[in-house]
Amino acid sequence: MVKIGYLGPRGTFTKLAVDTAFNGEDKQSFTTIPECIDAVHDEQVDIGVVPLENAIEGTVQLTVDYLVHQVRLPIIAEIVVPIQQHLLVAREFSSDLSEVTDVYSHSHAIAQCHQFLHKYMPDAKLYFTSSTGKAAEMVSNSGEKIAAIGNRLAASEYGLTIYQENIHDYPNNHTRFAVLAKDKQIVQISHETQAEKTSLLITLPSDYAGALYQVLAAFAWRKMNLSKIESRPMKTGLGNYFFIVDVNQPYDDVLFPGVKAELEALGCNVTILGTYPVHQMQL
Amino acid sequence: MVKIGYLGPRGTFTKLAVDTAFNGEDKQSFTTIPECIDAVHDEQVDIGVVPLENAIEGTVQLTVDYLVHQVRLPIIAEIVVPIQQHLLVAREFSSDLSEVTDVYSHSHAIAQCHQFLHKYMPDAKLYFTSSTGKAAEMVSNSGEKIAAIGNRLAASEYGLTIYQENIHDYPNNHTRFAVLAKDKQIVQISHETQAEKTSLLITLPSDYAGALYQVLAAFAWRKMNLSKIESRPMKTGLGNYFFIVDVNQPYDDVLFPGVKAELEALGCNVTILGTYPVHQMQL
Structure with missing residues (x-):
């Protein structure tokens, strides 16, 4: 049986996402995001579900930072759940x-x-x-x-x-969860796939005016649409940034390698964090 | 006496930021970020201090969303405090x-x-x-x-x-706080000014490949350096985004109006969230 780790405790939005997306698997709750990610890495569980963009229980920052700096595990799916308070x-x-x-x-x-x-x-x-x-x-x-x-x-x-019911101020709030696993084949989420996405981590060689503009050129002239871009400071010191970019299409053997080669020629470092389906849940 | 509102309770990082930056003023704690922002708007307090980028007590999302969707108050300063656990x-x-x-x-x-x-x-x-x-x-x-x-x-x-002391994993973690006030002159923070920044809110007319690239062109050819860029979904529905951009220079009468006019010609909406000094605190 597939073992699923998730950020606990009971009755939270992460648990709600896990229960909506998965059925009958062996589910184990973890106290913190790093513990949950470590458990996937150490093969205590097969899959980890952690918040990626969540205004309630966690910040995207902890998850992204831990994936970037500590444990590289591919994102194999994204689960989107509406927030209803x-x-x-x-x-x-x-x-x-x-x-x-x-x-x-x-x-x-x-x-x-x-x-x-x-x-x-x-x-x-x-x-x-x-x-x-x-x-x-x-x-x-x-x-x-x-x-x-x-x-x-x-x-x-x-x-x-x-x-x-529904006493929250904004009707269109969602939380996004990353499903992490070493083996992409391990899980089939039966919910409808809303989109296919690819997430990239890009670090710039140095901080200068127009650097990001150059980076985006590699996507723009290929007509690759970005659904998210976020700059984050590196932990190594002030003034150094990396970028998380979500591209609205699955990884392929032509466009993405082309982007990567171009960016590397500019001195950037490019890492594919995952290419995966996005599943929108209805509650 | 100047009245300062901040996100409570006692002993948190927001209070630490307020105590480090301000001295002797009348300080009042609020339970939530919206309450603190409302208090500035309703003139119960002169200044509000809320987290802008903070991995501990709040997410930037609540502050930015409330400023964007509910109450427009200018950011008059930014306070940066190292996180030491x-x-x-x-x-x-x-x-x-x-x-x-x-x-x-x-x-x-x-x-x-x-x-x-x-x-x-x-x-x-x-x-x-x-x-x-x-x-x-x-x-x-x-x-x-x-x-x-x-x-x-x-x-x-x-x-x-x-x-x-200092049991946190990363040595270079910082939290950023926004100082909000109707009157820019009301407060003088005596700590050294590390930089001058201008924050812009940019909404795109529609989501198409290369839209952000076009937006960044207006900054790039003027050699204006961005220290942060973040895309956020609009609350009005899925698929609509706005961008928060921090530019590493104070507002001026030539470059910024030029950027604004160009972006508006592309159909974008541009709002200046504030132009303000950044104060780095030492604990």
């Missing part, structure tokens, strides 16, 4: 919204529901927890007059009632 | 590192000290807290055999001892 209360809760005194959640989830809280619960005290799952657990333990903000999975894992 | 124990702690059973901290701080924990404290159980300040508070309340990961301020605020 709900107001969760204990089953025995029978009061009005205005009587809720305390709201618990991860600080980012509370910030994402800022307008709802401001408008409908201006007097409630806000308490931060280490995850949305943890907030649900606290409400399940103490019952009346308190609420948590979290997802549907947190509600079912901790036996809570969804008092109000 | 220490292992903190209660004053009465007299045991060996190997006897520490539990380590508390924010999940990102624990991930940042992954190698230290793995090597020197492989058997310690890791517990997540909502902030590094909260972790310090828990250690101060329960004493023996447990430790927290946090900064120097957390140690002094909660009367803890620094058992081991």
